[in-house]
Every structure is written in structure tokens, then in C-alpha cells.
Amino acid sequence: MIKKWLEIIFDHKVSLRERMFRLVTGISMVALIFILILGRYTGNLFLLAGSLIYMYIVAKISIQKEAINAGATATVILLLVLFPVVFFTGGGIYGGVPEWFVLCFIYISVTLEGRRKPLFFLLCIAETLICYYIAYHYPELLIPTTTAQAYFDSVRSVILAGVLTSVLLLFQNHLYEVENKLTIQQKKEIEELNQAENHFFSSMSHEIRTPINTIIGLNEMILRGDISDDIAENARNIQGASKMLLTLINDILDLSKIKSGKMEIVNTSYETGELFSEIVNMIWIKAREKGLEFRLQVDPSMPSMLCGDEVRIKQVLVNLLNNAVKYTKEGSVTLSVRCERVGVNRVRVWYSVEDTGLGVKKENIPYIFDAFKRVDEKKNRHIEGTGLGLSIVKQLVELMNGEISVNSVYMNGSTFLVTLEQDIMNEKELGTFTLTSRTKVHEGAQYQRTFEAPDAHLLVVDDNEMNLLVVSKLLSDTKIHIDTASSAAECLKLTQYQHYDCILMDHLMPEMDGIECLHALHAQPGGLCQDVPVIALTANAGSDNQQLYRKEGFSGYLAKPISGALLEAAVLSILPKELVHLSEVASQSEIGKDVLIFEQAKRISLMVTTDSVCDLPESLRKEFGIKICPYYICTEQGRFLDNSELMAEELLSHIAEGNEGNSHPPEVEDYEKFFARRLNEAQNVIHITMAKHVSEGYHNAVEAAKSFENVTVIDSGHLSSSMGLSVLYAAYMAEHHASKDEIIKTVKKLRRYISSAFIIDSTHMMCRAGQISRKIQIMCDALLLHPVIVLRKSRMAVGSMEMGSFNHVIKGYIKKVLLHPGAIDRRILFITYAGMDDKSLQYIQELVRQYCPFERVYLQKASSAIACNCGPGSFGLLFMRKNDALITYSDAGK
Template structure:
């Protein structure tokens, strides 16, 4: 029973704060018992009753509540109120006030607050506790008659000593308890840290062994299969062998992904920047990918800027790995159409260039709900549709982390069923700033079936020793070198290797690393100091399945001349051997390399340089057409619905035409934004010419356009949607401001920040001369409409914090109401920015516009006054004769 209670109160699963609370309850209970005992000795009725009536029941309830519900806040507050605000004040006034020992308990009251509360509740309880203490002292000072003094000096000393001892013991127990808990937590933390480190070491060892053990059989499969393809075999057998070769290489890619992921997670993946040739990098990528596109009958388009510096400094291997992964995925998930590789550059500093590399395809695309899982480990999106496509789901995760390790960024824009664009942005140091110019892509010939093998050289007098404890690896290596006619010996262990080198000289030695008894490194060390050995200076190449991070550096540091990871190909093995064989032993036989131009598969395209940022908006922004063209602002349409059908606002129907239709027929018309899919296509088309898009939408509290745009933007990393909190030309003012910043070359982040700040400065209001359209569109009730007509009332509609409401009502005839509205808006002219004013109207006559302009000039001169017809969407809600004064307020 004791152990059960101990586990409930002091178990590992019990939070520290809860443990401290239990200790505090125990101390309160112990103090109550001691106070009761002291009351018995002193024959003090208050000392007997107070501990039993207040603390004990509360402590028992708190124990029960906390253990049942595992919540501390309520009982902690209850204990604080009962003891600190009832028991201690009573004890203070009945036990001598400031002269008694009760004052010592105030320290415990403050300590309790610090231990048990946090956040806002802590500050509240601390403030109340301090005020309680100050209040008690103040009352006892002002009204000393309220304090019941102690009987004599001896009782004062006794009470004070008891209070000091009890308070000291309680504080000491708390400190001791916290130290004990800290020591236990530290011990557990150290133990867990050791377990994690042990797990990390075990995992590293596991992956190292896995790399070795899996690569060994793959090496056998690929190597022997290559030997089969070299023979004069039937087409059916050749087809089977090619499929085996492709499957083996796919398996190798999967294994490499898993190993790379383990290196990244363990922190052992390193970025190694080197100087590299930019043209060669992209040539290698094209040569690697085009054949895969050709096999699927896809068009491979290339758009590489000629201004990119020719030599850069960065991790070429990792850049190539990332782009190969993305390009391979593009081909993999595209069944028809094309894949496009586009590379642009931007000079960021005198020695820094920003590469913007995008890979677009016309493939299956990515659903919006799958976008958040796109870069998650082992997570493949749209599993049902992609079931037949190989992969672990690690490639993009690895790519994203590699790009971030290089200080870059990777984004994705996609429309489901229509295609995807991946964009990688990397900053690289410039070594040679001369532009690469036009790259002549020489596509290396790769037979789509099998090709006749021909060795690259022959060396019948050369002697080679291959050391490996696996018989199949020895068999594969021997067969791969058979056509070169070199003399090959094998050794199954380090000991056998040393024995053979005592009696025979070898021109080159290939040696496995992980061998029993004596591994490759130890064998090499003994080989170099072998007294009677003949191969002390012979080049030794590490031929191993150990392909973890830093493997090549490991072997070079330990004296190996080279490094080959399994599985190996005959071509690579011959190339390394050729590098270290004496030239006089070699006879060259390979033909000159052939090249293949496939105009049907690869096409160089030249597109104009993309803009950095494009501003888009809805057609209800009510801006002059020439201004939209000036800042290259793209418009998304709204639809206007009438009894005659659906019309595209500003393109298929005008404001005047719609108002005339409504007035003549007395019919309704309403507007709706485009669908999500239409917004998706709109954004995708803009992104073909721009690197990113900022879309400024009408206030979300009036129209669904913002929600539709936001939903569409979920499929794009490079589309940002801003709720303007306004409509009509007021929204247009924000659009113009953002367009001006974009034209000046401001960054996307800066444009968004500046546009967001502008919201509070824009003023949006309209006066509506007749309530008919407001009633037809459900904005007002029928009795309100009737009242406005009878009393000749004209509502003024205003946008505040994105909400549309009636700001005021002007009275009198229409002309008088117009003047009152203008006077009211111009009243605060000192706060109005005088640079521009939009007078946006719906169906106003020329005479009415002249009246409005003249009335505005009476109060304020603007540098520009723009008379702008409202869009059909705005007009359908405001009605004939409505107009608004839309402007900026001063900062």
C-alpha cells in the first residue's frame, strides 16, 4: 500500500509542480497538527479549532482532487485563499500581530506563490498576497486595538521561536526536496543522454554494416548481369538482363536515399564547397535526364541563361544530387507533355550570384491537401494514384534538407492534374564572372537496348591482386577485368594478401575494407612495412561497400591511393585500373566516343527573363486601364449573374449596361468571384512570367474572393494573398502602391510589409442615393427601404476594419445629400493625403460629376483627381447614382 501511494505522489510520471504541491500539503497538514498540539499545551481554544476547521479539510480535499484529476491550479488557489487569506490573518490578529510569530508565515505565503503559480495567475496571486500583507500590517498599526496581544514576554518568545523553527524546517524541506528531485532528474537525463548516444552509435554502426552487406550482393547482381550483356545472347535474354540492370540500379538509389537520410539525421552529412564549372554541371544533368524523357516520349526543354558566371564555388555534388532528384521526379510523374529545366541568375553582390533553378512539368500535379506532406520522410502523396511509381518518399526530404544546409530555399507550385514547378534558390560565390554563354549540350549515346561491349584497353603483362573475403565479389571483379587480359590473382583475407605479396609483384592491388581478423586498413599498414614484401610501393585501391559519409577521406588518410564503392561497373573499374597501370603495359583499343543529337527529345528554349514579383488583383479594383498596364498588374475576373445569364465583369458587361438593365426591368443582379480552379489557372499563368505573385483581394468580410484565392494559393509556395480590407478604388490604391514597389525592384517581403501597413490609411465610403439595390441584394430590410424613401434618407456606406456598414444617413434631396456627404468627408482635410483622390461612381451623369468635382474643390485641392467608373460588381450593389470618395490618410 505504501509503494502504491508513493508511486501516485512521487512516481516518475508525476510532474514536478504536482510533487511540490503534495509536499506543501503535507507541510500544511504537519503544521496544523503541531499547532493543534501547541494549542493543547497552551489551552488555547483558537489554537485548537483553527487548524482543524480550516487547513485539514482543505488539505484532504486538495489531495483527493489532485490525485483524481491530475490538475493543480484549482486546489492550489483554494489552499492559498484558505490559509493565506483566512488562517494567517486570523492568527495574525489573535497571536500578537507584528509582535508574534505569525509574521514569519508571511514569508512562506510568498514562497508558496512562487512555487505553485505561473503565467498571469502568478502575477495576480503575488500582487494579492503582497497587498494582503501590507494591509494586515497597516490595519494593526492604525487600529492596534484589533490585535489580541500575547499573555506575557515568555509567550511572545515561545510563539516566535516555534514559528521560526517551523518556517525554517518547511523551507529547508522544500530546498532539500527540490535538490533531490533535481539530482534524480539529472541522473535520468544523463542516463537518457547515454542511451541516445549509444543508440546513435548503434544506428551508425548498423547503417555502416547495412551498406556493406546490401551492396555486396547488389555488386554481384550488377557485375554478373553486365557480363551477361557482353555476351552474344538472344534479344529476349538481353531484354531480361536490361530489366535486371535497371531494377538493381533503382534498388541502389533507394539504399543511397536511406543512407543519406541517416547521415542527415545524425548530423554527419557535410557540405563540401569546391570550385566547379557551371556549364559542365548543367551539361551533366541534361545528359543524365534526357534519355529518361526520351524513353517516355516526353519533350525535354532547356532554358539556361547565358549570363550565369562560368565558374562558381559551392558543393557541386549536392547541387547535382538535388537537381537530379527533382528532374527524375518530374519525368517519373509526367506521362505526356514536357519537362522544362530553367536556370536564371541574379547578381547579389560583387562576388555572390543567386541561382534560381526551376523544374516544371505537365504531369499529375499535387493536391493542395498533400502539399504539407510533400517534404516529410517516408511519406508519399496521393498513394492510390502513385502506387505503381517506384520510390521511398525520401528524395524530396533529402533534397530540401540539403538545400537548406547550403543556405538555400526550395519551393513548389502545383495544380493537381496539370503540372508542378519546383524552384531551388541558391547563393554561390563567383570564381570566374565571365558568362557561360550558349551551352552546346553533347548528349552521350546510351542505347535503349543493349550495346556491344568493347574493352577500353588491354594489358596482358599487367598483374593485379584483388583482396576480398566474399567469393562472389572476387568472381565479379575477375570477370569484369577478363576482357582487358590482365593477370588477376585473388586473396580471401588480409593474411593471404601479405603472403602473396612476399612472392609476387603486383602493379595494382584492389582491397576490401571490412574483412574478418585483419581488415583492409590494417593489411595496408603491414603491407607498407613488410620486410620481405615486393609491393611496398604498389598503388592500393579501396574496393568496398563501406559508403558512409567521409569514407573517401578515411581511405586516403590511411594510405590508399583511390576509392571505389560497390557495386562497381566494368567501365569504372577499367578506368581506375588504367589510371594506375604503367603506360608501357597498356594497349588502347576503345573507339572514340560517339555523340547523339535527339532534336525530338531535347529542345533549347529562350524565354524572356522572369519578373521577380508580379502584383495581381481582382477586376473590382476599379483602376484606369492604362495604370494597370503601366505597372503590369494582372486582373482576375468576377462574374455578374442576371436573368439573361452569367457575364464576366469589365470584359463582357459594363457598369452602365448593367444598371440600365436593372432600372428598365426592375430585376436583380448579383456577383460572385471565380472558382478555386480558375484562380489556380490564373496564378499558374502568371508564374510562367514571374518568380512570385502577390494577390491583393477585396475585403474577405464582403466577398468570397479572398477565401477562393487563399484556397487556390495553397498549391503554390510563391503566391501570397493579401486581404485588402477594402473594395473598389480604395483597394486599387493599395494595388497601385504595391505595383510601384514591384516596378522599383523591391523584394516580395518588403512589398507585403509595406502594403499591409497601408490598410489603416485607406478611406473607403460611398453614398447611395436610393436604397433599391441594397434591398434587392439583401443588404437592408424592406421596412428600412420604405423608411428611406418616405423620409428622403440617403445611407453612407463605409468600410472599417474590413466590415461594411452604414456610417451615417444624409437627409434632403439627392443634390443636398451629395454636398453633405462631401463636406463630411472633407472635414478632416488636414489628415488627408492630397496627392490623389478617386471619385468612383456608378451611372452618374456628366452634370453630377461636375457638381461633385466643384464641391470637392471648395474644401481641398488634390494633385490628381481620378473619375473612375465602378465595375459592374460594385455598381450592382450600390445602384444608379452612387459614388464614393476614396483616398489615403496621412501617416
Template sequence: MRFKKWISGLFDQNKDAQERMLILLTLVAMSALFVIMIVGIVIGESTEDIVTMGIAFVVFGIIAYVAFHYNKVQLCATIVAALLIFIVMPVTFITGGGINGGSPIWFIFCTVFTCMIITGRRRWFLMGANIIVIIICYFIQYLHPEMITMHDEEMVFQDSLISVILVCTLVCFLIEFEVRILREAYHRSEEQLREIDDLNKSQNSFFSSMSHEIRTPINTIIGLNEMILREDISEEVAEDANNVRSASKMLLHLINDILDMSKIESGKMELAPVNYNIGDMISEIVGMFWMRAKEKGLSFHTDIDPNLPTDLYGDEVRIKQILINILNNAIKYTSEGSVTLSIQFRQGKEKQGIVTFTVTDTGIGIKKESIPYLFTAFKRVDETENRYIEGTGLGLAIVKQLVELMGGNITVNSVYTKGSTFIIDIPQVVVGDSLAGERTYSSEIKGSMSHRSEYVKRFDAPDAKVLVVDDNASNLLVVTKLLRDTKIQIDTADSGAAALEKTISKEYHLIFMDHMMPEMDGIECLHRIKNQVGGMCRASKVVALTANAGSDNKAFYSSEGFDGYLVKPTSGEALENECLRLLPKDLVHLVYSDDKIVEESMSWLNEHERKVEVIISTDSVADISPDLIEKYRIAVIPHKIRTNEGVFTDGVEIESQGLVSYMENGDNVARNVAPSVEEYEAFFAGLLSHAHNIIHVSISKDVNDSGCPMAVEAAEAFDNVTVVDTGHLSSGQGLMALEACRLVREGLSADMIKTTLENERTSFSTSFVVSSLKYMTRAGQVDNWINVISNAILMRPVLRMKKGRIRVGRIFFGSQENSWIHYIDRELRFPQSIDNRLLFVTYVGMSQKDLNLIEKEINKKMKFDRIIFQKASPVIALNCGPGTFGLLYRRK
């Protein structure tokens, strides 16, 4: 019974591959051992060899039983392999003729067994052990042949022959079975892929059907609700109708999100690029959100690049969808303050360019730990805090997918409780020469803060004839009522067949045709109308009015012969626009031109401030002169100096000379205080209103009281803030900040600047010669007994940065002046390896005479194009004291 169970387990696809292989090996190996014992008895093998085989057979069976009965496959397989390697094979080798028997061939089998059955680190351990055992066995026979039980020539041939046949058979079984298992796994995966594909098709079919079925009643709700708002009704009724409209549009928005996510996940989302006017798109989007912001008491601003081209080629519908989702979130999660839409343009090669859309709000912000999940479908960050804010969590997931589909990039910067900034870069093709930034934008926002939207009829067309074809009576009613004020003659048909009966006897200038109708759908009806013998509407314009939404549908309906495409739910304005576009001009009488529409002054249009691509920032501890900070526009965040008298801002409320004088009193204590994570976050957030990217050049993280760890943590809240750990002290930090500024001027990207700085970090030499260790002792960096000894023997150590840490390089003895000269001579002893364009000399508490001496000694060694003498920051003064100076330069 047990044997039959093992046989059935051999072909059980639910079992693990290793378990099935072990079953096969167990059956084959036990059969082989049994055969070997019988053959051994027949050919006269030694008793020890036969007993060993018999014991192996019994032990093997017991272990196999435990493995399968108690589900300890890997453990038991390891034990079997260990027994074979450490006991069975060595004993068989010694008692079975050594290299003249069958053991060498069975060593190969042990290797195959271990490799195919054992997993993980155990496999490599046992493989190594097997090789070692083989080597030991061979050495035993070589050094002590008397220990090997030798066979006669006939037995050697028999043993070798049988072993070869058995091992070959076993290996063939193993390989064939392994191939069979792999083939089964492949077929299973293929079957699963087919099932997943069928499931995706079913899901897509469901979502498409759901979208179509839900859009139909929404079309009725929105359409009839618009008719209510056109009537002379009370403010209370208008408010209720406006709420109905808002709820309907929100439901429509959710349906679109679900449908789009389904397409994206199935890989069927396709772009539909067209030529479009970005100025019109901006006006439309601002018109949508300006009133929403105003109703919440928010300021809505725009910042349009004057160099933004007007005419672009891209998927306008998807770009608009992206901006609507981002702006919708910004207004939704902002209770006070403002929302700003900024649009900039960067010219690329030929007609290519990058349009950068930036949406900034002063809302609740996003927690750092939530940012990685921001673009996850159905995931809403900070669910507890935002449970009263409507939404599914699909919007941003769709935004990211659409941006990436267009070859763009989206980043987010956020400080919790302070606000968020979303930056979207989308490649577009420029197709014209006019500039959208030169256009005067205005909002055609109708009404004011009241809930009523005043309807303005733009034309009459009493002689125009329009046919509306739809199998849903409510849809027919909606279109009829929405076009009622234009005085167009409207007929309706509730099926394709009814439409054909009307077009055979009456000419219609325009036909609105539903697609999904029973018996005869809209496409078949269109083709019959166009080919109708004796029909009156073969040349009529036909617009698809359907609930089938999707960017690819417009092209689809156009290819089928439709002259236009409207998605349900539609609006009176959209229907009127199609009528204006497609009805014969002599039938249309304009009664209210666009020029007569009252335009509200756009308080949201700001004077443009063009963001720079990269800003270099650093800490106040960096030794950079004010004129260089001003010249390169380096942003500086100040550290603080805490003293007995209070806390002072580095470089603003206290400077190095004053700090040195203060520290002359041995009772006075001062300490550097780096900015907090929150202060760095606020600093970075402020800079991002002026730049797309920030490179923050920081002092080594391993220096006492370094701000680097806090800056790194703060940067995690932003996608485009990079902190570069220079691995140097303040002067090296300043030198690398200037190098970063040079790279910015060369036009390198933020990623290239970061990579270049990190690669060249070791090219900068940073060192100081210290006159006394007194200040380092007071700063807690050196024990007092070392300070006492160094002062007694006039020791002047050189501090050097090595792998981001301060190390003592050399030590000079004697007078202060001599130590300076020796230090300069040592540092500049290989002028051919030093970049002579710039040398920084950073000093603390030195007179002009001292500086002249230093400059003279430097010029003796080599000539630099420029030498900058820079007072060290208060932080360096605090740690090193007067008489300290350092040479900072770049190696070639």
C-alpha cells in the first residue's frame, strides 16, 4: 500500500518538484541497491561491501518513510546525501576496490543527487564536502594502498560495467523526469496565462458594459438637471440642482477612472495624439477649477511661461485628464491658502520640447511614509485623517500610468501640514510658431458665487432639421430639451430601422446617432443611411452620440464614417458646438457672439517667474565668501551657535572672529547646532518654488554635529531634492559647492551633477594645520591629557579628511610660523598633480601679516590662477581656534 502511495505521489503535480524527484530517486536507488546486493552475492563481492549495501537499503527506506509521512523532505534528503557522502561512498570505496571498482562512478551519482534534490546553502556545502571526500579517498589509495580491499581483474570489469550501466540509467531517469516536471510546469503556466487573459477579457467587457449602462442614466440626470438650471427658479432649487450636477460629475469621474485603470492594467490603453491649442486647454481647465477654488475660499493662481508654444502635438485629452486629477486633489485637500498651476517649456532637439506642469497647494501635505504609496491604485494615504474627503484613490495611479505612457515623468514634493507640489514633465511636439504665453487669458466663468449658471443662447436655426437616434427614450428627451432654445426642428427615432424610415422620406442636415442599439447598431445604421437607395440623407453629417468612452474611440468612429463624436453624458454647450460646426452656415443665425460674453478679470494670472532647472544649496558652515554666494546664487541654510548667553545664527548674528574672542575666556562654552529635519524640509520647500531640482552640498556626515543626516532625511519628502555628502570639512564643502555651480552653468542635469560630484569627491584635498588642540579639547573631540602634552612639546597636528572622517595626517613641531611653512611645503610638493585654477585658503584668527606670509610661501611652491582667502565659518573657528588655516584644492 505504501509503495502504491509513493508511485501515485511521483505523478502528483500538486507536490513540490524536489519532493517528486526524491520519490523517484528513493524508488530507483532502493531498487539499485537491491540489485547491487544480489549481483554482489552472485559475483562474490566482499561481505563488508554487501553488508554496507544492505544497511544502506534499510536506512534509505526508513528515511524515505519519515520524509513523506511527516513531510520533512528537505531534511531527510539532506540526511541521505550526508550518509552517502560521508559513510556509504567512503566505505564502498575502501571495501570495493577503490579506483579500480565502481565507486568513482557512484561518486558522480552522489554529485547529481545533491545538485538536483538539495536546495539552498545545504547544496553548496554538501557539494564541497563531496569533492573533499573524493580527494581524501584518492589520497588514501595513493598513500596507503594496503587499506583498500582490492578485486581481481574479472571482478573489476564486472563491478565497473554494472556501475556504469546503473549510473547511466539513473541519470537518464533523473534528467527525463526533470524535463517532464519542467514541461508540466510550462503547460500549467500557459494554462494560467490563458485563464488570466480570459479573466482580463471578462473584466474589460464588464467594465465597458458597466460604463455604457451607467452613462445612460447619468446622461438623463445631467441633461435634465441642466434644463432645470436654465429656468427661472429660486436660489434654493438652484443650489439643490447644482449639488445634483456635482454629484453626477463625480460619479462620472469615478466611472472614467475605473474604466481607464482597467485598460491600463490590460495593456490596451492607447494614446490619440492630435494637434491642439494649449492656450484653449489652459483656459478650459482654469475655468473648471477657478470657481471651485473660489467657493472654498482659496486663491487660484497660474504662472504661464511666455515662451510656451501655442500649438502642440500630443494627446490633449489625456493631458487634460492628468491636470484635472491633480488640480482636483489639490483643491480637495486644501482648506485654506492657495492652489497654483505653473506651466513651463524647455526646448529640445528640432521640434521636440518638454512641457512642465507644476501644481502647488498649501493643503495638508503628505507624510513621508505615505509618499511611496501615493500612486498605488485604490490606496488613499492617511485614510483616518481624510475619511471625509471623497474619492477612490484611483486618480493618481491613473495619472502616473498616463504620464509614463506619454514618455514623461511625475515627481512629488511635500511637507506634511505645509502643502504639496506635483511636477509633471511631458514631451510634446511643437507645430507652430506662436507663443501661448503672450496670449491674454480670460475666464468665461458665468455668474458669480451664486449657485445658478445663467444659460446664454448663442444661435437660432429654425430651418435646420436634426434627427436624434437612440433606443433610450430619456436620452431622446434630453437632447431634444437641450436644443429646444435654438429652435432647431428635431425628430427622434428609437431604433436604426425607425431612423431609416425617416431618412428615406425627409432630409436632415445633422443626425445624432447612438452606437449600442439592439438589432441594428449605430454603425450599421450609418452605413445603410449613406448607401440608402433613394435616401434623402446620404450626404448628411452624422455625429456619434454614445456612452462608449475612450481616447481611441474618436479615431474609431471617424474611420467608420462619422463626422463627429460626443460622449454621454453630454451638455447643451457640446451639442450646440456640434450644431454650429456641422449645420450649413446659411441656416444658423448668431444671436449672442463670444465677444459679448462678460469676462471676469483673471486674478489668478500671475506675472511669470521662470523656474531654474537646478539650484545649488549648502549650509552656512561651508566656507564660501558672500560675493561668491551672490554671484552663483547659492542658497544657504544657517546653522546655530549655542553659547552661555543664548543661541545665535551662524554668519548672521555671530561670526568667526567674534566667536574666537568669546572663546578666549576658558569658562565660555559654545557648540554648533545643525538645522532640524523640519527646518531643512521648510528650506527645500521654499527653494522648490524657484527651481525644478535642488542639489544640496553637505559637510561630511561623520563630522560632529553635521547637518547631513537631517538633510538626507528631509530630502526623502521630495522627489527632486538630492543631498550630496562631500565627505569633507567646511572648506571642501564650499569648494564642491562651487564646482556644482560650474556644472549648473554648463547645463548639466541634476542627475549628472550628482554623479559628477560623487565621482570627483576624492579629487578634492581638504586639510588644516592646527596651532593648538585647546579648542578641539573644549569641543570634546580630543582628551585633555593629549592637549596638555601637545602644548608642552609645541605639537602642531595636520588634520586631514579621509573617507569622510577627520584623521591626523602629519605632525609638525616648533613655532607656529615654521609649522605653517612646513605644512605649505608638504601640501604643494607635487604641483604637477594639482589643478592650478583655484586655491582656497581658509583661516581662523589671523592677521594680514600672517596671510601675506602664507601667500608668499604658496607662490614659492607654485602659481595659481586665483587664490581666495576665506575666513572659516564659526563652526570651524569653534573647533580649531586661532592660528588654524588650511589649503583646499582640486587634484588633476
């Protein structure tokens, strides 16, 4: 019986609640044997026998009837009745009974559920207090016990109660450990099942796309020919059905990716006009075919370029518009877009899709975004679809941190509203965007060749013979010489003896797949196609696969099934221009804008970037391709970008009127976005910042760089144009193909050879910026003191104090800075200033020529972020001191 009882407790197939009830009830029955013996009353033995029988019957019935809570309640009532009896017959607090009151609390905590648990907990507390109260005020009601007997009962109770409680806890811990292991195992099995499901969907997608590619490709060849109207209509129906099947596959694949958490949002810059044009071209013909009016309303203030996941935004809007067209019998479908600024470089965009269709019943609106569920099946049974579209739309919007809502009146149409926040990439407004200016008529359009390339050679690699046939036929009118290879081995054999201008390669091939073949092609000894662009033409669709192909070194990516126009556009974008003869239709259209040709092949190896506080002339920044991350200027009117939205003169005038104005470095998120954009243009980025102890810019940039493997942040140890000198030197080295390590080493070495010394006219701005105390500022004003600020070990320090009128001390400052002209590198000097007139600048230049003439002198206005800290009338002479190793390296670029 005990063995069977233990087997049930450890059987995970039995519910955890039942097992815990069995365990605690069994321990309570053992405890009663010891508790009732404590009473000095013979009747306790009868109580013991009756209680054990009662508890056994209650436990058995409650388990059979699955009424655990009722059985536990009956047992607790028994315990609450027994404990006072034993308490008074066992000598009260002088016996060993009080320790057993704890058992009642444990039983209640483990077995009861719902409102009964706190109720009986309070009853147990009340009973304990009443027993103690009566024993204290009416000791004559207790059966007396000797001191020796009391000590014996107490120690026995403590030990037994401790042992039984420990056994309970050990069993409980064991049960939870077993359950936890089972949970982990089940979670692992679920994950494996999800992986198997995702693999199945991916494989099915690949397997289904391959024959669809053949159907769509060969069907397009039929449409290109001179055929009768009946055959053309049949071919167009085949084309429509194929695309519908392809949409279904894409929806199922997207849903599986979202469920598994593998759907990634890839934010890139895109043109809003192009996005709306593509959506219009996909929807307005469908609306016209149903006799619906398609309206487009776009906010003219919409920025012309934003940063977001263009593919997913398009998918969301097209899904909503397709739904609107499907469920609307007559009337109109309207796409409205408006935006609102929510930050310096950020907008909130509202996309509204409104129709005059069936609408949704009020009770069905909560279920409208559920997968596979179609509301009002009776009225919508004639409408094609799976019910996946809106579910995917909602999940995609949430992945992009947006919101979607629906307003609908049954039989009077619906309005779906999507809200997304995106970064502004180009402030230029989109302007008037009309439907008539953006639509393109497709229906009945005849195929027109976009180019010819009779001298070009193309290799197509695919293990499916029908795919090879489709590509060859679709490109036949371009007169390209096309060779085919049905395996990677055959591809490598052909490229050993024949040069190709472009290669289209499948990914999933037996023995050696497309990625392995690409790597072998690049490393092929004596191969003639090591540097030839290779486009992945594969049924392995998805944004994550796009990233895979980009990373592995493909020049582009095309998903099957592929249209002839898109295939021609892809090949055209890769072929050498001298081999291509464009047709008139190609010259007049924007061929290639829909083709995903990776920019990786066009990215430079290394880019040097910096912050707007580098104070470099725009001409030098453009010459060396130096990209700038702007600091912020904060005033009562808001936050502005340094130099682009608020110039130094405007800021100084604003502060002179008694207003606030201070600088802030870019936040970590700003640097992350900046680095991400730069890595679209370069494989590696070296970012040079202001001295790390002067600004938080360095620390924010370092934190942001942790998100990227190929971004290095360096502390210049300087600020303003002296920091700019480091940037120029690094950019020059990058332009002349120096390695990343060489540049980093040189920039760190330059800290010792760059002269940073600024003289301040008035210390008021420095005081407001917290650089000096109010007392020092008052003393400088009273004694006509002008501090000379220098940079030492990335910290600002006062190098000296000049006394007198500012015009008087300028000469002494210049003389001291240029004291040893023989040690000065005279190739370049920056006179960087804030709020100075032309006459003062001319005077400074004349003094510089007297003491140490330079080959090139730049008069550079300080950025707003620098000017608001030093104030008007301040300037610095910034140059490099001689170092033979550094001079030797850059002599060629003098």
C-alpha cells in the first residue's frame, strides 16, 4: 500500500495538485499518531483511530471524484477540531502540542485553493489565540503534567515536527524539480517541433516556388508571342492564379517566421514617392477591374526620404488595400497618408485605408486580426483568401513598434488606421502626389526588350533543368550568350576556361550548394571569374536570406518566381556598361529600381567619420569623404542640430539676449543610427571624437559601437579644429589605403603633436556652461584676465592668463603659441573663431605671418556647440608640431 502510494506521488502523469494532496495528507496522518498520544486522556486513542479512518475515507473519495479542494477542506476542519482537544489534554504550552499547530498552517497553505485558503488561515490563527487565551486565564482546564514529562513531550514534538516538515519540503522540492525537468524537456520538444515546422514551411516554399517559376516564366513567353485573344486571356488567368498561389505561400512563410520569432525588421532609407508609386501600380488596376474608384491622398509635407522597413510597410499597405478591394462591391477605396513631427529627425506617419464595402459586425471586430478566422463566413464565402492577411498585418505593425486599429459600421465600410514612427533621411518635402501622375497602365501592354548585349556572356547555374530553360527563354531577346550548368562542379569547370560577365546561381543544390560554389569560385586557382558579380537566383525567399546572401558575398538577390522584366533589370544592373545597348524603353524608364542589387560590392573598405564639433571646412570634408554626426543645441525653443539647423551667429545672438543655449552630444541611439547608415557605404568605420573628459560624446559613441563588429571609436584628445586635424590625417591615410590598425595607431600618436590653445575674450559663456565657477568669472572681469585654454591628456586646462584689453593680449598670445617656429609643421593652420569681425581676423592673420608663415591658412567659424561654450571674441591657433615619421607618411599628399 505504501509502495503504491509512493509510486502515485512520483507519477508525473498524475496532476501535481493530487500528488501534493496525497503527500500532505499522508504526512498529516503520521503526525496525528504522535499528536494524539501527547494527550493524557484515554479517549484520545479512540479519537486517533476515528480520525485516521476519517482522513483515509475523505482522501479516497475526494481523489475519486476529483474534488481535491472539498477533501482538503474536510481534513482541515478535522484538524481544527482535534488540536484544541489535544492542547488541553496534553498540558497546554507545557506539553508538546503547540509545535504541531504549525502543521495545520502548512496543510492549509499547500492543499486549499481560492477564498477558502485565507478564510481557514484566519480561523487557524483565531483558534490558536483562543487556546492560548483560555490556557492563560483558566489554567484549571488543562490536564496537569510534570516538568520532566513536559520537556520530553516538547523535545519529541520539535524533532518529529521538524522531521515531518523537512520530509514534506524534500518531497515537494523533488516533485518541483521533476516537473521543471519535464517542462524544460517539453519546451525543448516544442522548440524542435517549431524548427521542424519552420523547416517544413521553408522547404515547401522552396519546392512550390520552383514549379511556379516554370509556370510563370513559360506563361510569360506565351504572352510575348503573337497569340489569339482567347489564348491571351487564358494565359493571363494562369498568370493571375500563379501570383495568387505565390501570395498564399508568402503569407504562410511569413506567419511561420513571426510565430518562431525569426521575422526581422530591416530598417533602410527609402523614397516615400517610390513606395506610394509601387503601391498605386499594384492596386489601382484591381480596383478599376471591379468598377471601384481608387483615391489617393498624401500629405504634401511628407519627407521625401524616410528610414524604415520599406518591404514590410509595403506588405502591410498592400494587404490592407487588397482586402479593401476584395470586400467592396461598389463605391471606392481610399489610401490616405499624413505625418507629424515628433522630434528633430523623426515623424509619426498615419496610413489610413478606407472602403465602402461590407464592413464588420461590432461583435466580430475583436477577432478580425485572428489567423485563419474569417468573420461573417456566410456573406464572404465567395471571396478568395485564407484569412492570414490581417493577422500578418497586425503582427508586422507590432514588430515595427507601430499600432493598428479598425473602425467599421456593418454594411457601410471599414477604415484601417496604421501608425508608425520613422526617422527622416531627407528633409525635402514630397509635395503634391497625385494618382494620375503615378499610375502606369499595364493591361494589354506588350513585352518590350530593355537592352541588347550580344557580346556579353552569362552563366546560369541551377540543378533544375526547367529553371535553366525558363531563364534562357526570358533572356533570349537580349541576345546575351547564355551557358547553363546543372551543378556547382560543372560551374567551376566552365569558369576555368571561359570568362563570364555575370553569373546567376541557385542556392540549394546537391553535393555543393550555391554559397560553397561562390566561395570556391572566388578562390579558384587560375579561374577566369574570380571577380565576376554573382546574383543569387533562388526560391529560398525571405529577408533573413537576403542578409545571408549579402554576407556571403553575392552581388545581388532575386527570388523565384522571377518575371522577365525583373530578370532583365537585374542583369542590366550588373553587366559592364560598354557591353550593353539600351533600347528606347529602357532609356525612358527607371530600370533596376526594383532589383535588390547589394551595395556591398560598391562599399569602400574604410571610412573615417567624426562629430560636428570637428570644425572642418566643408570643402575638406567633401574632398576626403568625411561624414559628420551632429551635436545638439538646446534652447527654450527646442533642440536643434549643430550647424545645420542652428548656426553659431544665431545662437550667440540668442544667448546675448539673456536666453539659454547649451550643447549636448548625440545619444547612444543617434550614434547607432549614424553608424548603421555609414556601414551601408563602408565595410569598416573609424569614428574620431572630442576629448573624452570634455564631452560625453566619446562614451556614447563607444557604447553604440558595441552593436557593430566593424566600428572603432577613437578619442582624439582634442576639440574643435585641432580634433579636425586628427580627422584629416586619418581620412588621408584611409584614402591612401592604410590599414585600420595603422590609422588607429597614428591618430593616438597625433595627440602629442597637435597644438590646442584657445584664448577667451569673456568668461561669461564658460561660467554658464559650468566650465569655471562664478567667482573666477567675476575675478577675470575685474582684472581684465583672459584665460588660454589648452588640452592635456584629454582634459581642458588653463594654460596661462593674459591681462589687459583683448586686442592687447592677442599679440602676446600669438607670440607665445608660435614661439618656436622651427618645431612647427607649417603646412596647415586653422584660425578657428567665434563671433569675431573681419578686421580682427585680418589683424590675427598679419601677426601669424610675422611670427610663422603657413602654407595654407583656414579661417574657420566654430560650430554652434563650440561657440556656446567659449563665447564671442574667442579664437585659437590650431596646428601640428613636427614629427618626422608623420611628415614622411603624408608628404605625398602635401
